[in-house]
Amino acid sequence: MDLFKVSFWKYLGILLILYTILAGFLIPVPDLPIIHESIRNLFFHVCMWFGMIFMFGTSMVYSIKYLSGFNEKHDIVASEASKTGIMFGILGLVTGMTWAKNTWGAYWVNDPLLNGAAVTMLVYSAYMVLRNSLDEEHKRAKVSAVYNIFAFVILILFLFILPKMADASLHPGKGKDATMTVKELDNTMRLVFYPAVVGWIILGFWFLNLRVRMKVLENHINSLSGN
Amino acid sequence: MTLLHEIKHLVIKDIRLELKQKYAINGILLYIVSTIFLCSLAFERIVMPVTWNALFWVILLFAAVNAVSKSFIQESQGRQLYYYSLASAHAIILAKMIYNILMMIVLSVLFFGVFILFLGNYIENQALFFTTMLLGGIGFAALFTMVSAIASRTNNNFALMAVLGFPIILPLLVLLIKVSKSALLDSGWSGALPSLAALSGLNIIIIVLSGLLFPYLWRD
Numbered sequence: 061m062d063l064f065k066v067s068f069w070k071y072l073g074i075l076l077i078l079y080t081i082l083a084g085f086l087i088p089v090p091d092l093p094i095i096h097e098s099i100r101n102l103f104f105h106v107c108m109w110f111g112m113i114f115m116f117g118t119s120m121v122y123s124i125k126y127l128s129g130f131n132e133k134h135d136i137v138a139s140e141a142s143k144t145g146i147m148f149g150i151l152g153l154v155t156g157m158t159w160a161k162n163t164w165g166a167y168w169v170n171d172p173l174l175n176g177a178a179v180t181m182l183v184y185s186a187y188m189v190l191r192n193s194l195d196e197e198h199k200r201a202k203v204s205a206v207y208n209i210f211a212f213v214i215l216i217l218f219l220f221i222l223p224k225m226a227d228a229s230l231h232p233g234k235g236k237d238a239t240m241t242v243k244e245l246d247n248t249m250r251l252v253f254y255p256a257v258v259g260w261i262i263l264g265f266w267f268l269n270l271r272v273r274m275k276v277l278e279n280h281i282n283s284l285s286g287n
Numbered sequence: 288m289t290l291l292h293e294i295k296h297l298v299i300k301d302i303r304l305e306l307k308q309k310y311a312i313n314g315i316l317l318y319i320v321s322t323i324f325l326c327s328l329a330f331e332r333i334v335m336p337v338t339w340n341a342l343f344w345v346i347l348l349f350a351a352v353n354a355v356s357k358s359f360i361q362e363s364q365g366r367q368l369y370y371y372s373l374a375s376a377h378a379i380i381l382a383k384m385i386y387n388i389l390m391m392i393v394l395s396v397l398f399f400g401v402f403i404l405f406l407g408n409y410i411e412n413q414a415l416f417f418t419t420m421l422l423g424g425i426g427f428a429a430l431f432t433m434v435s436a437i438a439s440r441t442n443n444n445f446a447l448m449a450v451l452g453f454p455i456i457l458p459l460l461v462l463l464i465k466v467s468k469s470a471l472l473d474s475g476w477s478g479a480l481p482s483l484a485a486l487s488g489l490n491i492i493i494i495v496l497s498g499l500l501f502p503y504l505w506r507d
Contacts, residue, residue, distance in 0.1 A: 179454055183454040190437070199440065210433060215455070215458075
């Protein structure tokens with residue numbers, strides 16, 4: 061009966077991602093110029109950024125929780141959530157760069173969204189460097205929580221306000237004179253896109269759940285061997 | 288009332304300390320002049336206004352990091368503790384910010400003069416460029432004050448200052464370069480107004496956030 065210990069939301073995640081992969085490669089897609097069949101990458105590339113923002117958001121919420129109660133568990137969640145977010149960010153960059161090479165002709169172009177992605181990765185790498193440079197646990201938790209909240213707020217402004225003020229973007233649906241928006245997304249594609257977003261986010265929280273449990277056990281083992 | 292009183296005295300203390308040692312301002316001025324001179328030697332003649340603009344902000348950014356990084360490192364831990372027993376955490380961070388903002392305003396005005404002297408003036412709309420520069424100086428000062436407070440809690444604070452500061456200064460820098468480019472290329476104000484509003488908003492958010500978060504930093 062061990063199987064039923066897994067909560068239902070994890071089954072939901074497995075189902076949604078299976079559906080994403082199967083339907084994502086099988087459904088008919090509109091044949092648009094330049095992108096053609098590569099439009100299927102939407103179900104993977106765009107979802108990675110959704111997953112990443114949710115992870116970093118979770119990380120910030122737990123940093124606030126840590127500062128209001130100084131519970132060590134909250135610090136673990138904040139740090140593991142940002143690690144999971146970095147993983148999503150790397151996957152988003154890889155899927156985006158291969159897509160860009162095949163449609164725009166280069167791995168990296170100057171675009172507000174790419175700048176946003178690069179800054180995000182830099183900010184969270186800096187957060188990790190900051191964590192590693194502090195030895196004392198209590199101090200590390202507090203100082204990194206302060207930086208996490210400070211950086212996340214500035215980052216959100218950068219990611220959601222600046223691209224709207226930019227003159228143009230290569231990404232469809234962004235920039236002032238956007239030609240295609242999410243509202244114009246093909247109806248069949250929407251049937252896969254929305255479940256895909258939910259599926260990847262659930263997978264992210266599952267990763268987070270496992271990572272936190274591992275870290276708690278690791279700390280427990282360390283405290284035992286320390287005595 | 289007591290908060291304002293505390294801030295006033297802390298700012299005066301910092302200004303007196305600076306006037307007595309004349310270390311920061313003179314050091315940074317020398318840094319600015321030699322960097323600009325180096326650029327004028329290396330570039331010989333700057334042709335593109337865009338290059339001029341990029342150089343302007345890069346040098347000002349590094350000058351700001353150098354000028355502000357000592358905020359929480361300059362004085363000994365013991366003396367810091369003494370200040371914390373006298374004033375509230377809010378007063379300490381706000382006073383440091385006000386002092387750094389004043390210093391950055393003085394520095395950027397001097398910087399502007401030397402830069403134009405050596406590298407020429409390509410600006411179409413002088414008033415807009417000057418406003419942008421002042422807003423940029425305030426933003427740099429506020430953000431790096433908070434980052435230096437964070438970095439001062441670690442052991443290798445000088446290296447961390449750049450690592451922690453540069454990624455989060457980028458939103459501000461992108462806006463600054465955008466507005467100043469429009470000041471270089473045309474003389475109108477209307478196109479730059481939304482960006483100027485965004486810049487002021489960003490500065491206010493940075494100052495408010497620092498005020499909210501700093502009390503958690505100094506308490507051990």
